[in-house]
Amino acid sequence: MxxxxxxxxxxxxxxxxxxxxxxxxxxxxxxxxxxxxxxxxxxxxxxxxxxxxxxxxxxxxxxxxxxxxxxxxxxxxxxxxxxxxxxxxxxxxxxxxxxxLSYLSPGGFRPVEAGALLVEQLPAGHPELRHLEKVAGDEDAGEAALDEITSPAFVVREQGQVVAAAGYRAWPSRTAHIGVLTAPAVRGQGLARVTGSATVAHALAAGLLPQWRARPPASRRVAASLGFEELGxxxxxxxx
Known part of the structure; x- marks a missing residue:
């Protein structure tokens, strides 16, 4: 087979x-x-x-x-x-x-509409991403590794501040290793799904294989909601 x-x-x-x-x-x-x-x-x-x-x-x-x-x-x-x-x-x-380790095929992608939210793009390495990492704390920032992304960052603001961001790092074998980070005060509002969805769409448009690596159950749930398959x-x- x-x-x-x-x-x-x-x-x-x-x-x-x-x-x-x-x-x-x-x-x-x-x-x-x-x-x-x-x-x-x-x-x-x-x-x-x-x-x-x-x-x-x-x-x-x-x-x-x-x-x-x-x-x-x-x-x-x-x-x-x-x-x-x-x-x-x-x-x-x-x-x-x-x-x-979760992966996504183009046909399995379940994009999330931003609705009333405005998803902006910031260049990798933008100072506002570093500020979000400080707000989120070392452990969550390390998990997301937004300091390593090579793609644009897809962000959502609240009262002018970046409160959620996602992007990906180009890995070998044309793989997009995705990272998502949300400020603690606004978690549970679907912002990770919105920014993650924008990031996945960008990766798929470039012909890359989206990879979502996660330990926290909440992050694994976000991946599943977008159509990722947990393979190992x-x-x-x-x-x-």
């Missing part, structure tokens, strides 16, 4: 990010490869990405390979990226994630 085109494209992205010859294992399997420069995780860490019931795991050194492969052999693909089970089989110092998870771990 042929693989879903969206899953195939998403897997191709992470195979490229492994930065060594690597491919996803057959269903239920895990491929562990050595990649000191892996884009699946911070330098020197172990990176795991599971998509469609199979996984790629990158390790920084040959010596780490044996440890990781033996430990992960006890776990299912789902358990490898669930953020809990790996702590039981590996000596972990720190972890990032798990983060859900990413987890990065630093071994002691």
């Amino acid at each position: 042929s693989m879903d085109p969206l899953l195939l494209r998403a897997r191709g992205l992470w195979e490229d990010l492994a930065r060594v010859p690597a491919s996803f294992a057959p269903p239920g399997g895990v491929n562990v490869v050595v990649s000191p420069d892996s884009g699946l995780c911070p330098v020197g860490w172990v990176g795991a990405v599971a998509l469609g019931g199979a996984a790629i795991v990158t390790v920084p050194t040959e010596s780490t390979t044996l440890i990781v492969r033996k430990a992960l052999a006890r776990l299912s693909v789902e358990a490898i990226v669930d953020g809990t089970s790996v702590w039981e089989v590996l000596p972990i110092a720190r972890a990032l994630g798990p983060a859900a 998870f990413q987890l990065s771990i630093e071994i002691i």
Whole structure:
């Protein structure tokens, strides 16, 4: 049976990010490869990405390979990226994630009308985006990573101040990695969906694959409302 085109494209992205010859294992399997420069995780860490019931795991050194492969052999693909089970089989110092990985095909996009809201464009790096990040706090600003976008920022104002913004960073394999940020005082009003929708429309018009990576449940709900399909998870771990 042929693989879903969206899953195939998403897997191709992470195979490229492994930065060594690597491919996803057959269903239920895990491929562990050595990649000191892996884009699946911070330098020197172990990176795991599971998509469609199979996984790629990158390790920084040959010596780490044996440890990781033996430990992960006890776990299912789902358990490898669930953020809990790996702590039981590996000596972990720190972890990032798990983060859900969601993707969108042009036919699955459910755009959100701005209604009475005015969605403006600001250039990446605009000072008003930095102000919004300060208002939102380090954790949420880090999750959105608007300081890394390469697209215009799509913003909504309230009383002259930018209170919600979204944009994307150009990733390999013609992928648009989307980030969305809303000021705490105006959350729950649908502003993330409005700015996110404008960003997705821009990415699709450029022929890019929209990717939404999120840990907070609220962010995952926004992605689902726009038509994103949650295909898997990413987890990065630093071994002691």
